[in-house]
Amino acid sequence: MGAFGGSFLNQWLICSCTPFYSNVDKSPASGSINTLQADGVSLKPAGDSPASALTGAPKFDKSGNLTPDFYAVNTMQPPYQPSGNKAASSGDVNLADPSQATTLPAQTQQHIGDLLNNANVSWAWYGGSAWGSAVSAAQTGASNVIYGANLTAPNFQPHHQPFNYFADLAPGTTNRVQHLLDGGLAGSEFIKAIDAGTLPQVSFYKPRAT
Numbered sequence: 001m002g003a004f005g006g007s008f009l010n011q012w013l014i015c016s017c018t019p020f021y022s023n024v025d026k027s028p029a030s031g032s033i034n035t036l037q038a039d040g041v042s043l044k045p046a047g048d049s050p051a052s053a054l055t056g057a058p059k060f061d062k063s064g065n066l067t068p069d070f071y072a073v074n075t076m077q078p079p080y081q082p083s084g085n086k087a088a089s090s091g092d093v094n095l096a097d098p099s100q101a102t103t104l105p106a107q108t109q110q111h112i113g114d115l116l117n118n119a120n121v122s123w124a125w126y127g128g129s130a131w132g133s134a135v136s137a138a139q140t141g142a143s144n145v146i147y148g149a150n151l152t153a154p155n156f157q158p159h160h161q162p163f164n165y166f167a168d169l170a171p172g173t174t175n176r177v178q179h180l181l182d183g184g185l186a187g188s189e190f191i192k193a194i195d196a197g198t199l200p201q202v203s204f205y206k207p208r209a210t
Helices: 007-015 112-118 131-139 174-179 185-196
Strands: 123-128 180-184 202-206
Touching (some): 112 123, 112 174, 123 185, 180 185
Parallel strands (some): 123 180
Protein backbone atom coordinates (compact mmCIF):
# COMPACT_ATOMS: atom_id res chain seq x y z
CA MET A 1 0.00 0.00 0.00
CA GLY A 2 1.21 3.49 -0.83
CA ALA A 3 -0.84 5.22 1.88
CA PHE A 4 -3.24 4.58 4.72
CA GLY A 5 -6.57 3.95 3.03
CA GLY A 6 -8.94 1.42 1.54
CA SER A 7 -8.38 -1.41 -0.94
CA PHE A 8 -8.37 1.01 -3.89
CA LEU A 9 -4.67 1.67 -3.30
CA ASN A 10 -3.84 -1.98 -3.79
CA GLN A 11 -3.15 -0.77 -7.33
CA TRP A 12 0.40 -0.86 -6.00
CA LEU A 13 0.18 -4.59 -6.72
CA ILE A 14 0.52 -3.92 -10.45
CA CYS A 15 2.12 -0.49 -10.67
CA SER A 16 3.99 0.46 -7.49
CA CYS A 17 2.47 3.89 -8.03
CA THR A 18 -0.25 6.02 -6.53
CA PRO A 19 -2.98 7.06 -9.00
CA PHE A 20 -2.70 10.65 -10.22
CA TYR A 21 -5.45 13.11 -11.19
CA SER A 22 -3.93 15.90 -13.28
CA ASN A 23 -5.43 19.37 -12.73
CA VAL A 24 -7.86 18.00 -10.19
CA ASP A 25 -8.24 21.47 -8.70
CA LYS A 26 -10.06 22.46 -11.90
CA SER A 27 -12.06 19.24 -12.21
CA PRO A 28 -15.39 17.86 -10.94
CA ALA A 29 -13.37 16.28 -8.10
CA SER A 30 -11.96 19.57 -6.80
CA GLY A 31 -14.19 19.38 -3.74
CA SER A 32 -12.55 16.09 -2.73
CA ILE A 33 -9.07 17.51 -2.07
CA ASN A 34 -7.92 17.04 1.51
CA THR A 35 -7.05 20.05 3.66
CA LEU A 36 -3.70 19.59 5.41
CA GLN A 37 -1.97 21.23 8.32
CA ALA A 38 1.16 23.34 7.89
CA ASP A 39 3.31 20.19 8.00
CA GLY A 40 1.88 19.24 4.60
CA VAL A 41 1.14 15.71 5.83
CA SER A 42 -1.49 15.67 8.57
CA LEU A 43 -5.17 16.34 7.97
CA LYS A 44 -6.34 19.66 9.35
CA PRO A 45 -8.71 19.16 12.32
CA ALA A 46 -12.11 20.82 12.17
CA GLY A 47 -12.76 23.62 14.61
CA ASP A 48 -15.18 21.45 16.59
CA SER A 49 -12.97 18.34 16.62
CA PRO A 50 -12.83 16.74 20.09
CA ALA A 51 -9.62 17.50 21.95
CA SER A 52 -9.31 13.88 22.99
CA ALA A 53 -10.38 10.53 21.60
CA LEU A 54 -11.92 9.91 25.01
CA THR A 55 -14.63 12.44 24.18
CA GLY A 56 -15.26 11.52 20.57
CA ALA A 57 -13.88 10.65 17.16
CA PRO A 58 -11.76 13.30 15.45
CA LYS A 59 -13.31 15.58 12.86
CA PHE A 60 -11.44 17.10 9.95
CA ASP A 61 -11.77 20.26 7.93
CA LYS A 62 -11.87 18.16 4.77
CA SER A 63 -11.00 14.48 4.41
CA GLY A 64 -11.55 13.48 0.80
CA ASN A 65 -10.13 11.23 -1.88
CA LEU A 66 -7.27 13.38 -3.12
CA THR A 67 -4.13 15.03 -1.81
CA PRO A 68 -3.34 18.71 -2.52
CA ASP A 69 -0.64 17.51 -4.93
CA PHE A 70 -3.27 15.58 -6.94
CA TYR A 71 -2.76 11.96 -5.86
CA ALA A 72 -5.81 9.73 -5.30
CA VAL A 73 -5.51 8.04 -1.90
CA ASN A 74 -9.09 6.96 -1.15
CA THR A 75 -11.44 4.98 -3.34
CA MET A 76 -12.17 6.38 -6.78
CA GLN A 77 -13.84 4.53 -9.63
CA PRO A 78 -12.32 3.25 -12.89
CA PRO A 79 -12.82 5.41 -16.00
CA TYR A 80 -13.97 2.33 -17.91
CA GLN A 81 -16.85 -0.05 -17.34
CA PRO A 82 -17.34 -1.98 -15.18
CA SER A 83 -17.15 0.99 -12.82
CA GLY A 84 -19.01 2.04 -9.72
CA ASN A 85 -20.10 5.08 -11.77
CA LYS A 86 -22.50 4.50 -14.63
CA ALA A 87 -21.96 5.94 -18.08
CA ALA A 88 -23.19 9.47 -18.77
CA SER A 89 -26.79 9.42 -20.02
CA SER A 90 -25.72 10.43 -23.52
CA GLY A 91 -22.18 9.08 -23.35
CA ASP A 92 -20.25 5.98 -24.38
CA VAL A 93 -21.61 2.96 -22.48
CA ASN A 94 -18.05 1.65 -22.13
CA LEU A 95 -16.98 4.63 -20.05
CA ALA A 96 -17.77 5.90 -16.57
CA ASP A 97 -19.31 9.37 -16.40
CA PRO A 98 -16.29 11.74 -16.22
CA SER A 99 -18.43 14.44 -14.61
CA GLN A 100 -18.74 12.37 -11.44
CA ALA A 101 -16.33 13.46 -8.71
CA THR A 102 -15.28 9.87 -8.02
CA THR A 103 -14.39 8.94 -11.61
CA LEU A 104 -10.60 8.78 -11.90
CA PRO A 105 -9.11 9.73 -15.29
CA ALA A 106 -7.29 6.99 -17.18
CA GLN A 107 -3.82 6.31 -15.82
CA THR A 108 -0.72 6.23 -18.02
CA GLN A 109 2.03 5.01 -15.69
CA GLN A 110 3.98 1.87 -16.58
CA HIS A 111 2.50 -1.22 -14.97
CA ILE A 112 3.58 -4.84 -14.69
CA GLY A 113 1.51 -5.81 -17.72
CA ASP A 114 3.58 -3.46 -19.86
CA LEU A 115 6.80 -5.03 -18.59
CA LEU A 116 5.48 -8.54 -19.28
CA ASN A 117 4.41 -7.54 -22.80
CA ASN A 118 7.83 -6.03 -23.46
CA ALA A 119 9.46 -9.26 -22.32
CA ASN A 120 7.11 -11.39 -24.46
CA VAL A 121 5.74 -13.10 -21.36
CA SER A 122 2.07 -14.09 -21.61
CA TRP A 123 -0.21 -12.89 -18.81
CA ALA A 124 -3.82 -12.34 -17.81
CA TRP A 125 -5.87 -10.84 -14.99
CA TYR A 126 -8.93 -12.98 -14.21
CA GLY A 127 -11.60 -10.78 -12.65
CA GLY A 128 -13.52 -12.84 -10.12
CA SER A 129 -17.31 -12.76 -9.69
CA ALA A 130 -17.95 -12.72 -13.42
CA TRP A 131 -16.07 -9.88 -15.08
CA GLY A 132 -18.10 -10.49 -18.24
CA SER A 133 -21.40 -10.22 -16.39
CA ALA A 134 -20.25 -7.02 -14.70
CA VAL A 135 -19.34 -5.48 -18.07
CA SER A 136 -22.73 -6.42 -19.54
CA ALA A 137 -24.62 -5.17 -16.50
CA ALA A 138 -22.80 -1.85 -16.54
CA GLN A 139 -23.52 -1.32 -20.22
CA THR A 140 -27.25 -1.86 -19.66
CA GLY A 141 -27.36 0.39 -16.60
CA ALA A 142 -27.95 -2.54 -14.24
CA SER A 143 -24.71 -2.22 -12.31
CA ASN A 144 -26.56 -2.30 -8.98
CA VAL A 145 -27.25 -5.98 -9.65
CA ILE A 146 -23.54 -6.73 -9.57
CA TYR A 147 -22.10 -4.38 -6.98
CA GLY A 148 -22.66 -4.38 -3.25
CA ALA A 149 -22.22 -6.53 -0.17
CA ASN A 150 -24.95 -9.10 -0.77
CA LEU A 151 -23.40 -12.43 0.20
CA THR A 152 -25.55 -14.31 -2.33
CA ALA A 153 -24.78 -11.96 -5.24
CA PRO A 154 -21.63 -11.91 -7.39
CA ASN A 155 -20.38 -8.96 -5.30
CA PHE A 156 -18.21 -7.49 -8.02
CA GLN A 157 -16.06 -4.62 -6.76
CA PRO A 158 -14.92 -2.33 -9.62
CA HIS A 159 -12.15 -0.68 -7.61
CA HIS A 160 -10.57 -4.10 -7.02
CA GLN A 161 -9.72 -4.37 -10.74
CA PRO A 162 -6.50 -2.31 -11.00
CA PHE A 163 -5.79 -2.80 -14.71
CA ASN A 164 -9.17 -1.25 -15.56
CA TYR A 165 -7.76 2.15 -14.60
CA PHE A 166 -5.09 2.22 -17.33
CA ALA A 167 -5.39 3.82 -20.76
CA ASP A 168 -3.48 1.08 -22.58
CA LEU A 169 -6.14 -1.42 -21.43
CA ALA A 170 -9.14 0.71 -22.45
CA PRO A 171 -12.25 -0.85 -24.02
CA GLY A 172 -11.64 -1.63 -27.69
CA THR A 173 -7.93 -2.31 -27.29
CA THR A 174 -6.33 -5.63 -28.20
CA ASN A 175 -4.46 -5.41 -24.91
CA ARG A 176 -7.74 -5.54 -22.99
CA VAL A 177 -9.16 -8.46 -24.97
CA GLN A 178 -6.01 -10.51 -24.45
CA HIS A 179 -5.32 -9.74 -20.81
CA LEU A 180 -8.48 -8.80 -18.88
CA LEU A 181 -10.44 -12.02 -18.66
CA ASP A 182 -13.59 -13.23 -16.94
CA GLY A 183 -12.71 -15.38 -13.93
CA GLY A 184 -16.32 -16.57 -13.70
CA LEU A 185 -18.56 -17.04 -10.72
CA ALA A 186 -16.66 -18.81 -7.94
CA GLY A 187 -13.65 -18.81 -10.26
CA SER A 188 -15.29 -21.19 -12.72
CA GLU A 189 -13.62 -19.78 -15.84
CA PHE A 190 -10.25 -19.54 -14.13
CA ILE A 191 -10.52 -23.18 -13.03
CA LYS A 192 -11.45 -24.24 -16.58
CA ALA A 193 -8.24 -22.64 -17.83
CA ILE A 194 -6.27 -24.49 -15.14
CA ASP A 195 -7.86 -27.82 -16.07
CA ALA A 196 -7.30 -27.21 -19.78
CA GLY A 197 -3.69 -26.18 -19.25
CA THR A 198 -4.28 -22.86 -21.02
CA LEU A 199 -3.21 -20.44 -18.31
CA PRO A 200 -0.70 -17.84 -19.48
CA GLN A 201 2.77 -17.74 -17.97
CA VAL A 202 1.69 -15.15 -15.38
CA SER A 203 -1.86 -15.27 -14.02
CA PHE A 204 -3.65 -13.04 -11.53
CA TYR A 205 -6.95 -14.12 -10.01
CA LYS A 206 -9.14 -11.75 -8.03
CA PRO A 207 -11.82 -13.65 -6.09
CA ARG A 208 -15.17 -12.15 -5.13
CA ALA A 209 -15.14 -9.58 -2.37
CA THR A 210 -16.85 -11.88 0.12
